[in-house]
Amino acid sequence: MLSPGLEKVLAQDHPTPFLALDPEVVRERHRELGAAFGDARILYAVKACPEPAVLRALVECGAGFDVASQQEIALCLAAGADPASLQHGNPVRGPGAAARAAADGVRRFVTDSAEDVDALAAEAPGARVQVRLSVDDTGSATPFHGKFGALPAHAGALLRRARARGLQPAGVTFHAGSQQTRPETYAAAVAVALEVAGGAGLARPELDLGGGWPVAYRSAVAGPEVFAAAVRGAVAAAVRAGHVDGAELLLEPGRALAGPAGVLRATVLRVSRRPGIDHRRWVYLDVGRYQGLAETEGEAIGYPVRAPGRTGPPAPVVLAGPTCDGDDVLYRRTPVALPSDLAAGDAVDLLHTGAYTSSYASVGFNGFGPLQVIIAE
Ligand SMILES: Cc1ncc(COP(=O)(O)O)c(C=O)c1O
Structure with missing residues (x-):
């Protein structure tokens, strides 16, 4: 379940891609970690966000x-x-x-x-x-x-x-x-x-x-x-x-405090069938490896993905970014299933993306980026 602050930002009409970020979630995670470790001192790793x-x-x-x-x-x-x-x-x-x-x-x-x-x-x-x-x-x-x-x-x-x-x-x-x-x-x-x-x-x-x-x-x-x-x-x-x-x-x-505080909202640029190449649909988003999703390298971090506006039965996809770079593919091996009626122009959310995203985004590789951040009030 997302925080009320994140839900509010996602309900607004912002140009994509953007990272919705809720500092209230960071506070909660800080409280939780502090409670578990008693009187330990917490030094937040700034690099995460x-x-x-x-x-x-x-x-x-x-x-x-x-x-x-x-x-x-x-x-x-x-x-x-x-x-x-x-x-x-x-x-x-x-x-x-x-x-x-x-x-x-x-x-x-x-x-x-x-x-x-x-x-x-x-x-x-x-x-x-x-x-x-x-x-x-x-x-x-x-x-x-x-x-x-x-x-x-x-x-x-x-x-x-x-x-x-x-x-x-x-x-x-x-x-x-x-x-x-x-x-x-x-x-x-x-x-x-x-x-x-x-x-x-x-x-x-x-x-x-x-x-x-x-x-x-x-x-x-x-x-x-x-x-x-x-x-x-x-x-x-x-x-x-x-x-x-x-x-x-x-x-x-770093990750434990900031990760759950963010949702990255993207838009589908294209859904392609690729006969003879892959039996799955390829879904190209307006955000990829170079606009903040660097931790998908080697598919090290598998963000949960959802398409909030569609209700069709889930079917497997390959998820890719918008640039002309061959490495700009987010998930080939990691199973990702998105609604069968997904189409260009639809919204796609990547969850738990508050850490190691906005700070990794390039200044404009291929003309895409950097990643806009919208703070929940
Ligand atoms: C010295 C140091 N401390 C803390 C962190 C935060 O790590 P994590 O985000 O895994 O909690 C990092 C991350 O690279 C680090 O280099």
């Missing part, structure tokens, strides 16, 4: 922010965030970036290499740092493929190096991959992280669980309380094992 209305809603909820660039810092500050609530989570900042962030009042950074620790010590002296671990990400629909994080054997050395360079080693973090559906994967990562932190002399470290909490796109997923129980169990085990005395939890959700 940097819309000012979403950031303002989260400032009002008391959230902090995970930022990756100077532009994201500026957006958070413009939304009224306290710079002390920002964490710079991108360990590939580049020369001068940490100094600029520090000049804006950011005091918390994530690192994962000796080179970056040294740069932080020079540019943001005395800053608090978490070391990011590379962890097993089994169960993630969009994993990081080892792009970030140090192996446990090296992470302890980075915490010690940070201390030796005058930084404050605050704890450890990881990201178990986005749309992570396995609570056990978090539990395993927590066990590794707390052993590393304890080994580096942190008795009660910050334990930043990163993001990854899943959205129920086409199938049910475990609720936040199931993930929280798995994490609490792993922390308790690390305490019993004598690795640490406890841990201060932080969460960096």
